Amino acid sequence: MKILMLSWEYPPKVVGGLARAVADLSQAMAALGHEVSVVTSDAEQCEDSVYAAGVRVYRVNHFLPRALDFLEEVHLQNYHLIQKSIELLNQGGFEVVHAHDWLVAPSAKVLKHAFKMPLVCTIHATEWGRNNGLHNDVQRHISDLEWWLTYESYRVICCSEYMRSELRRIFQVPADKLTVIPNGVHAESFARVHPDLDQWRRNWASPEEEIVLYVGRHVFEKGVDILLAAAPKVLAYRPQAKFIIAGHGPCHDDLKRQAWELGLGEKVHFAGFVDDLTRNSLYHLADAAVFPSRYEPFGLVALEAMAGGAPVVVSDVGGFAETVQHEVNGLTFYAGNANSLADNIIRLLTDKLLARRLSERAAQDLTEKFDWKEIARSTVASYRQITPRREAPVLYDRYQLTAEVRRKEGSFHESRNHGGR
Incomplete structure (x- = not known):
């Protein structure tokens, strides 16, 4: 098939898990012989067009015109996404448009209707889920765009049964329009580590210390504050524990302040953003990799930690419940409960x-x-x-042809979409 994908981010521009998921999916499709083109926003030191790992990646400007705020930046970027996509679709041969998340919803709708293209979307998370409800106009606007994308799409893909039920509950997406397909991980990508791990480890912890690792965004939904709240109990039982908090985000300064107020001192190291080699090496060294999310549609980060060889502790929310089974391939704790989290970390370290x-x-x-x-x-x-399936031509007289075309068109439109045509 010839596939056009729309995504706000694509490596090396990585804000969350979406970028890697889109890259891995598109490259896996290319490896199966499909022709995949991805239209995305630009990134530093990246060419506007590149063919890599079998995928054609086209990057569009998102810096000009200068936006007044984030939402305006998203909408302005969609004009650039539409322009590049039109250039590609005019070349012909594309069979489907696949849009990833609300940030490309306007582009997806325009392309679907202008080119009469079947539209598929993947919803990686919802604004309602991220914030446990909608509490201001910005959140309501984003949620409206998410609903709009699911309404316009012929097929809605989500990464877990948890997300299926969330989309049914929040957006009333028809059941037969939803497909659950999990994310994956290239385990071999996490095998590359620093050549002398024992020596390199000394940059992060002393030889007797046990590493408790978090890697991810510093946002409320990821629950890093819960991990810090669990740290005093862990240290009371395992004083040799050392907490390494990698990543960045809007809660970063608040988390550092919380660690200071808890008196954790040198027992917590905020590493900031880490590159892939450092991340892999830390996973290989970790005595426990902890992901205390309040909301997690799938939990790709847990799979990445597993690929790096780290034993994991995760909250019992969302998609984590479908990827991590307690005492089978990891440990789970009661979401939001720092005492439960501390007990599970202590158990792994002991x-x-x-x-x-x-x-x-x-x-x-x-x-x-x-x-x-x-x-x-x-x-x-x-x-x-x-x-539409490509079938061998069948000879009809003029009246039979008209009736058959009408029948097929009516069946196609009715079965493909319950909403926006």
């Missing part, structure tokens, strides 16, 4: 045999359940459900 067993089972699950090749096949299969 029982090294359990930690090793969980890591070994996690590595097995990555191979069996979260392979990108199978995920790409499932995604293409969902496209084929809503794209």
Whole structure:
């Protein structure tokens, strides 16, 4: 198939998990022989057009005209996305447009109607879920765009059964319009580490210290404050523990202030943004990788930690419940409960045999359940459900032809979309 993808971010521009998910999916599709073009925003030191890993990536300007705020930046960027996409679609041959999240919703709608293209979207998270409701006009506006994208799409893909139920509940998306396809992980991508890990480890912790690691955005929904609140109890039982908090975000300064007020001192190190090699190395060294999210549609970061060999502790919310099974391939704690989190971290640090067993089972699950090749096949299969089939021509007389065309067109439109045509 010839596929056009729209995404606000694509590596090396990585804000969250969406960028890597789109890249991995598009590259897996290309490896299966499909022709994939991705239209996305620009990134520093990136060419406007590049062919890499079998995918054609086109980057559009999002700095000009200068936006007054984030929402205006998103809408202005969509004009650039539309312009580039029109250039590509005019070349012909594309069979489907696949849009990722609300930031490209205006582009997706325009292209669908202007070119009569089947539209598929993936909803990676919702504004309602991120904020446990909608509390201001900006959040309501973003939620409206998310609903709009699901309404306009012929098929809505989400990453977990949890997200399926959320989209049914919040947006009333028809059940037969939804498809659950999980994200995946390339385990081999996490094998590359610093050549002398033992020596390199000294930059982060002393030899006797046990590393408790968090990697991710510093936003309320990720629950880093819960991890810090659990730290005093962990240190009371395991004084050799060392907490490494990697990443950045709007809550970063508040988290540093919280650590100071808790008296954690040198027992917490805020590492800031870390590159892939550093991230991989930290996962390989971690005695526990902790993800205390309040909201998690899927939990790709837990799979990445598993791929890096780290035993994981996650909250029992959202998609985590479908990727991490307690005492099978990781440990789970009661979401929002710092005492429950501390108990599970202490257990991992105390029982090294359990930690090793969980890591070994996690590595097995990555191979069996979260392979990108199978995920790409499932995604293409969902496209084929809503794209017209190419059938061998059949000879009709003039009246039979008219009746048959009307029948097929009516059936196609009725079955493909319950909403915006």
